[in-house]
Amino acid sequence: MSKIELKENLKKYSNLDECPIRNIISRFSGKWPVIILCILSENECTRFNQIQKAIPDISPKVLSDTLKNLETDGIIKRIVYGEVPPRVEYSLTKLGLSLMPYINNS
Amino acid sequence: MSKIELKENLKKYSNLDECPIRNIISRFSGKWPVIILCILSENECTRFNQIQKAIPDISPKVLSDTLKNLETDGIIKRIVYGEVPPRVEYSLTKLGLSLMPYINNS
């Protein structure tokens, strides 16, 4: 590889907000997002409480925050049933589903 | 899926230190590791300074720390040449190389 090519390659990661790698990382780095995607991928729908049980060491606050972020990014879907006691179910969106192969092959 | 199966599936992520997903995440979550792997994968060897230039907004301290962690995990190799001025080159180990397909397919 010539020096010119090298320079061009190294430039690709410089563009901060336009760098696709950085975009992905900003959404999935952190302790919980990938684990949650795995859990959701195993069932059609999963309730808040089920996720909590599957991850014994996550606090409700952190779980709630993480789910919100994933929802905002369009990766998971949140469905509220107007029942008492309340029922809320989380599931992967199409986009979320499309991500799973890259996780599961690891 | 039956309730029994569901319960078994959700259990898989409970085992904290034995959970393979958590092991991976603990090594690669964070802002920089994946970017650095990408950069290293593009050349046989890359110098500290080159990496810094490729990532304009990383400080030398953080770059150094991240490289150390990756080296400790056996993912990258650090070769010091006893020259003045000093020359140090980083490259992927076999293990590190084996990780790239999962990154590049994304």
Place this chain on the structure above:
DNA sequence: CCGTATCCGATGTGATACTG
């Protein structure tokens, strides 16, 4: 050139109690 030392702020994560 390749880092380390120092210090600091931001962010992520956690425990617990509480509410509709």
Place this chain on the structure above:
DNA sequence: CAGTATCACATCGGATACGG
């Protein structure tokens, strides 16, 4: 049940100056 409120804390990331 499904969260929110509050507070606390550790880790991560960043700026800058300096050293071998």
